[in-house]
Amino acid sequence: MLGRGLKRKLSDYEENMAGLSSAFDSSRSLSYPLKRQLVLNMCLTKLQTYKMLVEPNLHRSVLIANTVRQIQEEMRQENNQQPVNICPGIAPASHSFTGMESPGISLQLPSGVAQQESHCCDLRSVEDPIENSLLIVSDDDMSSAISSILKDLDFVEDISPPTCLVPTGDDQPKFPENTGLKLEDDRQDLKGAECVFGSFEISNSTSYLKDLAIDDIFEDIDTSMYDSDFCCPPLMPPRSPSLAAEEPLKTFPSCNSSSASNIQICRTDLSELDHIMEILVGS
Amino acid sequence: FLGAGGGNDIQWCFSQVKGAVDDDVAEADIISTVEFNHSGELLATGDKGGRVVIFQQEQENKTQSHSRGEYNVYSTFQSHEPEFDYLKSLEIEEKINKIRWLPQKNAAQFLLSTNDKTIKLWKISERDKRPEGYNLKEEDGRYRDPTTVTTLRVPVFRPMDLMVEASPRRIFANAHTYHINSISINSDYETYLSADDLRINLWHLEITDRSFNIVDIKPANMEELTEVITAAEFHPNSCNTFVYSSSKGTIRLCDMRASALCDRHSMLFEEPEDPSNRSFFSEIISSISDVKFSHSGRYMMTRDYLSVKIWDLNMENRPVETYQVHEYLRSKLCSLYENDCIFDKFECCWNGSDSIVMTGSYNNFFRMFDRNTKRDITLEASRENNKPRTVLKPRKVCASGKRKKDEISVDSLDFNKKILHTAWHPKENIIAVATTNNLYIFQDKMN
Numbered sequence: 134m135l136g137r138g139l140k141r142k143l144s145d146y147e148e149n150m151a152g153l154s155s156a157f158d159s160s161r162s163l164s165y166p167l168k169r170q171l172v173l174n175m176c177l178t179k180l181q182t183y184k185m186l187v188e189p190n191l192h193r194s195v196l197i198a199n200t201v202r203q204i205q206e207e208m209r210q211e212n213n214q215q216p217v218n219i220c221p222g223i224a225p226a227s228h229s230f231t232g233m234e235s236p237g238i239s240l241q242l243p244s245g246v247a248q249q250e251s252h253c254c255d256l257r258s259v260e261d262p263i264e265n266s267l268l269i270v271s272d273d274d275m276s277s278a279i280s281s282i283l284k285d286l287d288f289v290e291d292i293s294p295p296t297c298l299v300p301t302g303d304d305q306p307k308f309p310e311n312t313g314l315k316l317e318d319d320r321q322d323l324k325g326a327e328c329v330f331g332s333f334e335i336s337n338s339t340s341y342l343k344d345l346a347i348d349d350i351f352e353d354i355d356t357s358m359y360d361s362d363f364c365c366p367p368l369m370p371p372r373s374p375s376l377a378a379e380e381p382l383k384t385f386p387s388c389n390s391s392s393a394s395n396i397q398i399c400r401t402d403l404s405e406l407d408h409i410m411e412i413l414v415g416s
Numbered sequence: 417f418l419g420a421g422g423g424n425d426i427q428w429c430f431s432q433v434k435g436a437v438d439d440d441v442a443e444a445d446i447i448s449t450v451e452f453n454h455s456g457e458l459l460a461t462g463d464k465g466g467r468v469v470i471f472q473q474e475q476e477n478k479t480q481s482h483s484r485g486e487y488n489v490y491s492t493f494q495s496h497e498p499e500f501d502y503l504k505s506l507e508i509e510e511k512i513n514k515i516r517w518l519p520q521k522n523a524a525q526f527l528l529s530t531n532d533k534t535i536k537l538w539k540i541s542e543r544d545k546r547p548e549g550y551n552l553k554e555e556d557g558r559y560r561d562p563t564t565v566t567t568l569r570v571p572v573f574r575p576m577d578l579m580v581e582a583s584p585r586r587i588f589a590n591a592h593t594y595h596i597n598s599i600s601i602n603s604d605y606e607t608y609l610s611a612d613d614l615r616i617n618l619w620h621l622e623i624t625d626r627s628f629n630i631v632d633i634k635p636a637n638m639e640e641l642t643e644v645i646t647a648a649e650f651h652p653n654s655c656n657t658f659v660y661s662s663s664k665g666t667i668r669l670c671d672m673r674a675s676a677l678c679d680r681h682s683m684l685f686e687e688p689e690d691p692s693n694r695s696f697f698s699e700i701i702s703s704i705s706d707v708k709f710s711h712s713g714r715y716m717m718t719r720d721y722l723s724v725k726i727w728d729l730n731m732e733n734r735p736v737e738t739y740q741v742h743e744y745l746r747s748k749l750c751s752l753y754e755n756d757c758i759f760d761k762f763e764c765c766w767n768g769s770d771s772i773v774m775t776g777s778y779n780n781f782f783r784m785f786d787r788n789t790k791r792d793i794t795l796e797a798s799r800e801n802n803k804p805r806t807v808l809k810p811r812k813v814c815a816s817g818k819r820k821k822d823e824i825s826v827d828s829l830d831f832n833k834k835i836l837h838t839a840w841h842p843k844e845n846i847i848a849v850a851t852t853n854n855l856y857i858f859q860d861k862m863n
Contacts, residue, residue: 154753154754155751157750157751158747158748158749158751168696169696171750172697172753175750175753175754187505187507188506191613191614192613192646192759195643195644195663196663196700196703196759199699200700203696203699283638286638
């Protein structure tokens with residue numbers, strides 16, 4: 134059997150976590166917010182680990198994502214009830230949370246935030262060492278962790294005519310602001326043929342392709358090889374054959390938003406388009 | 417709990433154990449499914465290495481009236497091989513997730529076995545005769561020189577040593593994007609369903625190049641996904657009815673006559689949450705790991721992380737019976753979440769008369785609940801109790817406080833020794849219990 138996923142070395146982090154879980158279970162000195170924070174961090178760590186696997190487990194990912202959503206909802210309600218900052222960790226902390234974009238999770242809080250938190254929270258002594266090993270997580274970070282693992286599962290696993298791969302223009306505002314970077318990271322993670330085609334835009338509504346008639350590009354090119362590589366997902370025979378022709382187009386997410394980050398991605402796609410054209414034309 | 421003695425109580429005795437004795441478990445030997453056939457004469461196991469081993473019960477010996485026949489290896493074959501999906505750059509595990517037997521129609525036996533992606537129909541047949549005395553061939557198969565053939569001779573069948581052959585008759589592939597968790601044969605014995613995390617497909621046993629999608633819970637946007645399918649089964653008598661369970665603790669009963677795509681359930685079984693037991697892990701532990709109809713078809717049983725529930729098909733709003741499997745784990749959920757044990761998928765099964773249900777636990781313990789007497793028992797599958805006809809000693813876990821003699825404390829439990837797969841003979845009190853890499857067979861004491 135081939136190996137899968139990454140091996141983790143037992144680290145201080147894991148030993149800390151095991152100790153923390155026991156503390157949670159014995160329910161002695163941990164306050165509720167801290168317990169919640171612990172569970173949240175465990176969830177995010179697991180999701181992060183799953184993202185690094187070739188094929189994350191869908192069932193577990195959904196259960197963990199739901200736990201994060203539950204905690205997120207609770208924290209939102211608390212925030213609504215108490216406008217004064219009880220826990221600055223809840224505030225959008227783009228500066229304090231670098232863990233999600235980078236492969237590893239940084240466990241050390243930037244010193245500024247640690248001081249901020251210690252002003253507001255009423256927990257001390259026993260909980261300080263625990264606090265210092267927990268991440269501060271913002272609402273946006275929770276959302277992006279959830280979307281990122283679920284989107285990964287879709288991309289990697291399902292290549293049958295997926296309407297879900299097409300974030301329409303309406304969906305764009307949903308992504309947190311740092312998605313521009315994330316999309317590029319995701320693209321590097323993509324496997325197989327769809328990796329190259331995944332971020333293509335072949336829709337007449339994009340600005341950068343306005344002057345080009347799509348059909349002209351492909352007019353005299355034999356795309357049968359292109360078709361067979363891509364249009365034969367060995368799945369779901371009951372679907373009507375007429376859909377098959379539309380499949381390649383449907384899988385290309387549109388990026389017809391005018392945001393700068395998306396245009397940057399589209400420009401990179403253009404050079405990939407050239408590269409593909411070279412292969413197809415055989416020049 | 418059930419003790420030894422008592423008129424109607426079953427006294428379980430060790431009968432056999434199959435598998436390696438080493439503590440070092442080879443990963444390929446990890447048992448992943450156990451299933452008796454419809455008569456109980458055959459017992460199939462599947463393992464992580466993609467192999468199926470079938471045991472056959474010896475015919476009862478008239479002189480040995482104190483025990484039933486032993487199970488011996490009947491056939492071993494490689495059902496699935498590891499595959500690599502080049503398009504998605506993914507390895508497809510050869511681990512056998514489920515085996516289901518077809519009822520016997522002729523001399524051969526048929527079973528369905530499945531890994532994450534592909535279901536196969538296997539024919540297991542016996543050969544105990546072979547033709548001898550060909551006119552045109554030598555005994556070793558070489559053709560004779562035609563000029564030496566001067567007489568006509570017809571081959572006759574002569575007995576030979578029994579050979580059991582397994583051959584794949586159908587391969588049902590390429591219909592599942594996600595991992596198959598269940599297969600279930602319809603009572604019409606012509607169709608069957610296969611379920612993965614998000615979809616359920618209906619197949620005809622004769623047709624491999626197409627299947628019908630009957631349930632699809634995949635949302636248009638995967639980010640909205642909050643629930644997956646965890647198990648599915650056809651009703652034992654009603655060929656248009658099936659159920660599927662979810663990761664949110666619900667069971668949906670669907671009628672295939674209602675519409676082609678059964679996305680809208682006919683009935684939804686769900687128990688309201690007990691607010692006093694609410695925790696961060698409530699949803700995770702409510703995820704149903706197995707669903708099984710009773711033989712009668714009147715009830716169904718579900719297994720979630722801490723309990724077994726019996727549902728009357730006429731009552732959707734709560735189960736009629738709930739049995740706690742290992743309630744002492746409720747106070748350990750964070751640790752069990754941390755080490756991923758909370759995601760273990762335990763199966764459950766009914767006895768032939770639907771009066772007792774059984775399921776596994778940790779430390780190689782397994783539990784039985786008598787629905788009539790309301791008594792339960794905890795037993796252990798261990799080589800230490802391996803004298804045939806010795807009655808197994810009941811076990812008890814001490815949840816808290818002072819541990820009595822012979823009790824084991826929660827913290828001493830070995831969470832690596834889990835019994836996920838158990839099976840009960842359809843007619844007799846014979847059970848098959850799988851530890852990580854060993855198969856135990858227990859029988860009731862016959863007097």
